[in-house]
Amino acid sequence: MLNETAKKLVDEIIKKLAESKESISSSFGELLSLLIDKLQLSKDKxxxxxxxxxxxxxxxxxxxxxxxxxxxxxxxxxxxxxxxxxxxxxxxxxxxxxxxxxxxxxxxxxxxxxxxxxxxxxxxxxxxxxxxxxxxxxxxxxxxxxxxxxxxxxxxxxxxxxxxxxxxxxxxxxxxxxxxxxxxxxxxxxxxxxxxxxxxxxxxxxxxxxxxxxxxxxxxxxxxxxxxxxxxxxxxERGAIPFLMATASRINKTQSHKNNRDPNWTFYNPSESQDKDENREFDANDFIFNSIQKELIKQKIIEVIPALAVAGATIGAVAGGPIGAAIGGVVGAALGGIFYFFS
Missing domain, CATH: 3.40.50.300 (P-loop containing nucleotide triphosphate hydrolases)
Structure with a gap:
């Protein structure tokens, strides 16, 4: 049986994963930030x-x-x-x-x-x-x-x-x-x-x-x-994961507040982008990558997967039992979501 703390951890991550199925881009940054926080990937890094x-x-x-x-x-x-x-x-x-x-x-x-x-x-x-x-x-x-x-x-x-x-x-x-x-x-x-x-x-x-x-x-x-x-x-590889976590929330997320824009940030006019999805609104601070850039980023993520796997295994070993297996599955599901976004 999972203890209450472990169960809450798994439920929280699974909830984020469920939300990402509806809009993977809107929860991409939050999902990664949650993973790195719960798996302690950024601790002292x-x-x-x-x-x-x-x-x-x-x-x-x-x-x-x-x-x-x-x-x-x-x-x-x-x-x-x-x-x-x-x-x-x-x-x-x-x-x-x-x-x-x-x-x-x-x-x-x-x-x-x-x-x-x-x-x-x-x-x-x-x-x-x-x-x-x-x-x-x-x-x-x-x-x-x-x-x-x-x-x-x-x-x-x-x-x-x-x-x-x-x-x-x-x-x-x-x-x-x-x-x-x-x-x-x-x-x-x-x-x-x-x-x-x-x-x-x-x-x-x-x-x-x-x-x-x-x-x-x-x-x-x-x-x-x-x-x-x-x-x-x-x-x-040591710096790639913290860098990704620090900037993930700006990767093509859905803009939920129309007027929440930084007036000092003038480099972006998403309406000029050929990649614009007419059903989405973009924050002026978002990155909007083309297909080549997405593929390069995805390949880099593949390179740093071992660090994610090790972190998952470490947490699992400390927690022991079903929680270890559950976290391992969550890490795998999260990576699947990342690759879906960058496909």
Missing amino acids: KFVFLLLGKTGVGKSSTVNSLLNQEIAPVGKYDATTMEVQEYEHEINGVKCSIIDTPGLCDDIPEKGNNQKYIELIQNQVKQIDLLWFVTRLDDSRVGEDEKKGIQIISEAFTPKVWEHSVIIFTRANKADDYLEELRERTKRIRDEIAKHIGHEIANKIPSVAVDNKSQTTPDGKRWLEELYTQVFIRMS
Whole structure:
């Protein structure tokens, strides 16, 4: 027999699953949040972004756009010294850290001692789930200071850090020939990274062009969903689940309150989306993925299933008896619901 606490747990999760059958998209985030809470997947866990790039290129603005909150302050002044700054935050009960490296890619008087900065970063940065290399698309070359930053990060960590990285080009709408410059700039950045880790890893690093003052890039495509997709699929498995839980409520959920919109969030006009379902209303903060992005996200979820399975088994072992089996079934059913949504 299930004890009362165990029975309430199972009943609560089953109720959410039942609701998701009617509208899987509306309860997707709530379902995932419930699972991660009950299975303690996010307990003492967080995701960590390490930012690399010149001061003023839009690192903080882009992170804030992705997470829809002011996580990292937007600086107005040039860096004057090498340092490591960490900004901690919590989104939907999930902890996150944004670590910036002001001065690392800047032309400042304090330079010429790479080993000092390598030790500084190694001492202060203990977890990296994704490395963001941020640079302007309308800056035609890889600057000497950017080269220095790439070198220091490559020497401070193993080449594996670049396996969990993404190249982000800001000011996309300032490019004269958008697609050509995107291709050329991506190649140049990858070539510079390859000098330290080889082309096999460097050539697999994806690039995303963004513009924090527009919802689209010059080719008419919305960039925020592409940024989310590449960030998620390139993250370490350790950070992927907390990141998904922190943002799940914004994935194509049904908008139940018409006028509950953030006036400061201007990137979305869902009426312009070709994927719009005429029977649904969207919150301005929702992500609306295309079929390719959905498939990539689904494949990443498949990769992190072992973590869900282990968590379910752990809770089951602690609870023992029927509750363990019940939770295992719930996890399986929830994953089925996730895959249904992303199919």
